Amino acid sequence: MMDGAVVTPEMLLYLLRTLLIGAGATIWLTAASLVVAVVLGFGLALMRLSDSKVLQGIARVYLEIFRNIPILTQLFVIYFGLSRYGIMLPATVAATLGFGLNGASMLSEVFRSAILSVDRGQREAGLAIGLTSRQAFRLLILPQAARTAIPPIGNYAIGLLKDTSLASAVAVPEIAMRAKMLVAETYLSTEIYMMVAVVYLALSLPLARLTALAERRFSPHRSAA
Amino acid sequence: MSFAKLWSIIHEPLFWAAIASLKIALSALLIGLVLGLAIALARMNPNRHLSRAAVAYIEFLRGIPALILLFLIYFGLAAVGIRFSSLQAAIIGLGLNASAYLAEVYRAGLEAVPKGQTEAARAIGMRRGQVLRWIVLPQALAISLPPIGNVAISLIKDTSVASLIAAPDLMLRANDLSSQTFKPLEIYLVVGAIYFVICFPLSLVVRALEKRGERKT
Numbered sequence: 001m002m003d004g005a006v007v008t009p010e011m012l013l014y015l016l017r018t019l020l021i022g023a024g025a026t027i028w029l030t031a032a033s034l035v036v037a038v039v040l041g042f043g044l045a046l047m048r049l050s051d052s053k054v055l056q057g058i059a060r061v062y063l064e065i066f067r068n069i070p071i072l073t074q075l076f077v078i079y080f081g082l083s084r085y086g087i088m089l090p091a092t093v094a095a096t097l098g099f100g101l102n103g104a105s106m107l108s109e110v111f112r113s114a115i116l117s118v119d120r121g122q123r124e125a126g127l128a129i130g131l132t133s134r135q136a137f138r139l140l141i142l143p144q145a146a147r148t149a150i151p152p153i154g155n156y157a158i159g160l161l162k163d164t165s166l167a168s169a170v171a172v173p174e175i176a177m178r179a180k181m182l183v184a185e186t187y188l189s190t191e192i193y194m195m196v197a198v199v200y201l202a203l204s205l206p207l208a209r210l211t212a213l214a215e216r217r218f219s220p221h222r223s224a225a
Numbered sequence: 226m227s228f229a230k231l232w233s234i235i236h237e238p239l240f241w242a243a244i245a246s247l248k249i250a251l252s253a254l255l256i257g258l259v260l261g262l263a264i265a266l267a268r269m270n271p272n273r274h275l276s277r278a279a280v281a282y283i284e285f286l287r288g289i290p291a292l293i294l295l296f297l298i299y300f301g302l303a304a305v306g307i308r309f310s311s312l313q314a315a316i317i318g319l320g321l322n323a324s325a326y327l328a329e330v331y332r333a334g335l336e337a338v339p340k341g342q343t344e345a346a347r348a349i350g351m352r353r354g355q356v357l358r359w360i361v362l363p364q365a366l367a368i369s370l371p372p373i374g375n376v377a378i379s380l381i382k383d384t385s386v387a388s389l390i391a392a393p394d395l396m397l398r399a400n401d402l403s404s405q406t407f408k409p410l411e412i413y414l415v416v417g418a419i420y421f422v423i424c425f426p427l428s429l430v431v432r433a434l435e436k437r438g439e440r441k442t
Contacts, residue, residue, distance in 0.1 A: 068378075068424035069417040070385035072396060077417060080403065081410030165290035169389055176292060189300040193293060201288040208288070 007191060015182055015192060022178030023199050029095060029164045029174055034157055036100025041107030048112050059108065066105035072166050074098050079170040095167040099160060106156055114149040115141060147218045154211030158204050165200075175199060231411055235402050239412075242398035243419050249316055249394055250381045256320025257376070261327030268332055279328070286325035292386050294318045299390045315387035315394070319380060326376050334369035335361060371438060374431035378424050385420075395419065 047059035066074070079094040089097065118141045126136030168176035179196045183189045268279035286294070299314035309317065338361050346356040388396035399416045403409040 064425060064428075065421065068382075068421045068428060070382040070396075070420055072385040072388075073399075073413055073417045073420060076396075076399075077410065077413040081413050084407065084409050162290035165292045166386065166389075168292070176290070176296075179296070183300065187304070189296075190302070190304045193297045193301045196293050197285075197289045197297065200290060200293060201285065204288040205284065208284075 007188065011186070011188075012191075015186070015188070015195060018178050018182055019175055019192070019195055019199060022173065022175035023203070025172070026161070026164050026174040027203070029092065029099070029167060029172065030157065030161045032096045033099035033103060033160060033164070036096060037103025037107050037156075037160070038153070040100060040104030042111050044104055044108035045111035045115065048108065049115060063105045063108060066102050071098065071102050071163055072169065074102055075166060075170055091167070091170050091172045095164070095170060095172045099163065099167075103156065103160060107153065110149050110152040110156065111145070114145040114152075117148050118144045150218050151211055151215040154207065154214055158207050158211065161204055161207065162200065226406065226408065228411060231406060231408055232415075234406065235412060235415065238398055238402060239395065239415065239419060242393070242395040243423070245393055245398075246384045246387075246395040247381070247423070249312070249319065249384045249387060249392065250377070252316045253319035253323055253384075254377055254380055256316070257323025257327045257380070258373075260320065260324035262331055264324060264328035265331035265335065268328060269335060283325045283328055286322055291319065291322045291383055292389060294322055295386060295390050311387070311390045311392040314390055315384070315392035319383055319387065322383070323376055323380055326379075327373065330369050330372040330376065331365065333372070334365035337368050338364045368438070371431050371434040374427065374434060378427050378431065381424055381427075382420060 044059045044062060047055040048063075050056065075095060075098040078098045079089065079091065082089065082094075122140045122144065123133075123136045126140045127133065131139065164172075164174055165176040167174050168180060171177065175196055179192050182192050186192070264279050264282060267275045268283070270276050270279075295314060295318040298309060298318045299311060302309065342360050342364065343356055346360045347353075351359070384394050385396040387394045388400065391397060395416055399412050403412045406412070
């Protein structure tokens with residue numbers, strides 16, 4: 001058995017500093033992927049709610065494909081698969097794209113049900129006071145749907161934060177990747193992975209609290225009262 | 226190399242690797258189902274220490290990525306002398322992970338069984354254990370079936386993570402084949418199709434179960 005490095009306070013500080021740099025990258029990757037997922041997911045939701053059977057069909061197929069294949073496989077197709085055919089995306093771009101495309105399939109259902117949950121009377125009332133169909137959608141339905149969608153978006157973001165650890169497999173220098181490099185350097189695998197777990201908990205638990213709070217505040221039953 | 230040639234090389238190893246992935250998923254699911262029920266019962270126990278410990282267990286496991294849990298079990302425990310093979314570590318890690326999600330699924334199911342059921346069973350003279358075993362659990366399980374199905378589907382997809390600690394699953398085999406043949410795009414697309422063929426029908430079954438549940442209530 002190889003002897004591990006001595007665990008001195010300086011060593012722990014070094015580990016922590018390096019891991020926190022990785023945590024910064026994790027947060028960036030999560031945020032960027034979330035933006036891509038929200039934009040694409042909203043587009044998909046509109047396609048599913050449109051009158052066109054073709055658009056509905058395309059959105060359905062997209063959804064089923066991305067939801068029934070592991071995200072790791074999707075990342076490998078984009079990063080290793082495409083590079084073989086000359087499309088060489090930087091690891092961070094490939095990961096953001098992969099998580100974004102995957103997340104869009106999750107969030108499109110969130111948006112669709114949020115939009116459908118808005119009372120039909122809202123639209124009818126808007127039309128009655130002379131709004132166009134588009135205006136009614138933008139001014140009346142969307143703001144109410146957005147409130148309903150916030151808690152499930154929060155839940156999705158927590159899952160996404162944890163899933164970004166898989167980006168270490170395509171060499172994105174986020175926290176799991178930094179941890180692997182530190183372990184190779186110091187052999188302190190127990191200490192390092194425990195620290196990584198603590199960092200993830202420090203990020204995901206507050207996010208979960210916030211989501212629970214939003215759930216209480218924005219649930220449709222409450223706001224109606 | 227034509228795709229037909231590639232297919233002739235990869236279809237058999239990928240088939241067996243898919244079976245291996247399903248075995249990992251099934252083993253982890255069994256651990257998760259048994260352990261998850263114990264955690265749910267502990268969580269709902271009037272004893273505060275027990276229920277707090279269960280909450281801590283659930284929050285810890287749901288708060289960290291499955292990958293980090295696998296690293297902790299495979300590399301972290303090895304450093305303190307507890308050694309598992311990568312396959313064992315994958316099954317244990319994915320099982321523990323699933324148990325935390327399933328504990329909450331069970332709890333929701335148990336809480337959804339009307340209190341009157343317990344009271345009626347107690348009134349006709351059943352003991353607490355009997356009430357749980359014969360009256361509450363069967364109803365709770367029926368309610369929990371669709372979300373259990375969802376956990377099972379996630380678990381099948383999550384077995385891909387096992388490849389990152391070199392456990393012999395579908396993704397690990399795909400990595401080998403792709404470095405042998407230099408055809409990563411074709412191979413990962415085929416692998417994606419294999420996962421899809423397994424998970425999509427299961428998703429349809431779960432959705433049908435969910436619809437049936439909604440109609441009943």
